[in-house]
Amino acid sequence: MTRILQSDNLDKCVARWREAGLTVIGPVKNESSSSYAAVEKAAEFDFSLIMPDRSIKELFFPQTEPMLQYTIKKQRIDTSDFTPPPEKRIIFGARPCDASGLAIDDPLFGWDYKDNFWFQRRDTTVIVTIACTKADDFCMCTSLKLVPDSTKGSDVLLRPLQNNKGWQVEELTDRGRDAFNEIADLLQDGSEPAAPTAVVAEKFNLDTCVAWLQKPENFESTFWREISMRCIGCASCTFLCPTCHCFDFQDEGDTYSGIRRKNWDSCSFALFTMHTSGHNPRATQSARWRQRIMHKFNYFPGKFNVNSCSGCGRCSRQCPVDMGITETLQAISTLQP
Amino acid sequence: MVIGYKPGTTADRRRPHFIRTPEEADQLVLDSACITNLSGYLVSEGLLSDEKAVAIFLKPDGIRSINILAAEAQLNIDQILILGFDINDNQVTALEGEKVEEFATLIESIKEQAPDALKNPLLEKIEGMTPKERFTFWQKEFSRCIKCYACRQACPMCYCRRCIVDCNQPQWVNTSSHTLGNFEWNIVRAFHLSGRCVGCGNCDRACPVNIPLRLINAKMAQEVLGSFDHFAGMSHTQEPVLASFKKDDSETFIL
Ligand code: SF4
Ligand code: SF4
Ligand code: SF4
Ligand code: SF4
Secondary structure (H helix, E strand, C coil): EEEEHHHHHHHHHHHHHCCCCEEEEEEEEECCCCCEEEEECHHHHCCCCCCCCCCHHHHHCCCCEEEEEECCCCCCCEEEEECCCCCCCEEHHHHHHHHHHHHHHHHHHHHHHHHHHHHHHHHHHEEEECCCCCCCCCCCCHHHHCCCCCCCCEEEEEEECCCCCEEEEEEHHHHHHHHHHHHHEEEEECCCCCCCCCCHHHHHHHHHHHHHHHHHHHHHHHHHHHHCCCCCCCHHHHHHCCCCCCCEEEECCCEEEEEEEEEECCCCCCHHHHCCCCCCCCCCHHHHHHHHHHHHHHHHHHHHHHCCCCCCCCCHHHCCCCCCCHHHHHHCCCCCC | CCEEEEEECCCCCCCEECCCCHHHHHHHHHCCCCCHHHHHHHHHHCCCCCCCEEEEECHHHHHHHHHHHHHHHCHHHHHHEEEEEECCEEEEEEEECCCCHHHHHHHHHHHHHHHHEEEEEEEEHHHCCCCHHHHHHHHHHHHHCCCCHHHHHHHHCCCCCHHHHHCCEEEEECCCCCCCHHHHHHHHHHHHHHHCCCCCHHHHHHCCCCHHHCCCCCCCHHHHHHHHCCCCCCCCCCHHHHHCCCCCCCCCCCC
């Protein structure tokens, strides 16, 4: 026997959570684009999406975020901090690769400095993940040693029922249990089997790739230029990626007062590493692409013991020139170590 | 070097392909999925600096880009050998000619069809809106903009080594993707592309959040065609519409 949430009851759950003061968020498709967005009714969710175009990260690390307000006076500078709104949220229908992405970034945002903008949102958000029963040509969680029903980063895991009428409920954390206690009377015990999870073929051997990347002489390999010749440096791959986390500080205002903001930035941009002198240590697009791969599969795991990629495939799915992590790692896995 | 297309990850995708050896030509494909305008690669740093010729597969929109790039002194047309093709009803046809001047008649006929070709039902709907409704429409569309600048990077006409939004001493244009920042960016780009955009659709397809950039481009193309009889990319000596002026201009000032 497992606990079951019937799809028919979801609207009541949404209402119940909203009454309890939670903002309810989930996969939503508008005319032309999809994202995780706030809903008022369960009918607004679209669970048929393989995954939303935009990843879950923007709910924890927005594209642009005010950090502090400053006023420069004659003798002193006054500042006041912004803090993220203290709202409680439940994300219903996260994909396992998106939830994993958050767990991957936690050590980064908490490493030498605890980033409150990130952690305040992490602490007040319940993540209810739905296991994948279908995948597309770009999904590659299994190549990253994850699975379509991975629990990493989730507070509750739901497995779609074979009869398509609801989900098996697996509560994973206290946060998840609390949220589901609110709707305990809307759950049932049942024995309906779960639908099989999606079949995601392994596209490359990660260990082979990592071994190649770790060899210092491969840093200067001609491989980098060849594989990235068609990259136009558009940054879509980094902005859509659930684990890419680079940002820039910008002061917006006039000479005497303004707002300091934290904005997404990308290693794909030439400006990212441009020195004031005009010298750019990553002068070419291939050097920038190498950085993206090295960071994800060499430097990040070297520091945090986890790869900075959850295999969502967005970088390949949305690349205007059909590049992406998959092609590069597939190519690396065929090279002599 | 030959710049063309090769198969992509899925059956309907094509990748830009750079051919330097005879063997690399084996992967070459040309079919109705080859819609990306490849001309932007010609101005990637260093490519033409060895003064060797480059052959490139181009549709009429790409051929017009070559004219603009040449008119704006970004490339030397003697180095460019055009492998022209067009796609109609999913059929690929070869175009006669190799040098950009040889396509003049073709481009002339495209200009004649432009007033009709640029029409778009959604655009007409937007034109029928009040300024306030129009503002709301674009505010909603731009609210999705994540300032990735994929539109710029994908555009053959956006070749500036340092785009105005990258000029950060001081930062002229906000980098934040709040309402103001998104408007600033998209309006700046619309102006910079006026009379230069060839309507290839690279930007629209590259936008990861599907903002209908084609509508802006079509509108600006209609404006310059109507006001100045200017159609982008007619010849490699065509004067840029927003960067040239006449002494006998009826306006008393230059914007
Ligand atoms: S790999 Fe693709 S998505 Fe990423 S910057 Fe290059 S062209 Fe853009
Ligand atoms: S690198 Fe690509 S596949 Fe990996 S998490 Fe980022 S977008 Fe997804
Ligand atoms: S603005 Fe868009 S449609 Fe126009 S030339 Fe540039 S990429 Fe092509
Ligand atoms: S490609 Fe789209 S999201 Fe990116 S900057 Fe351009 S309009 Fe904005």
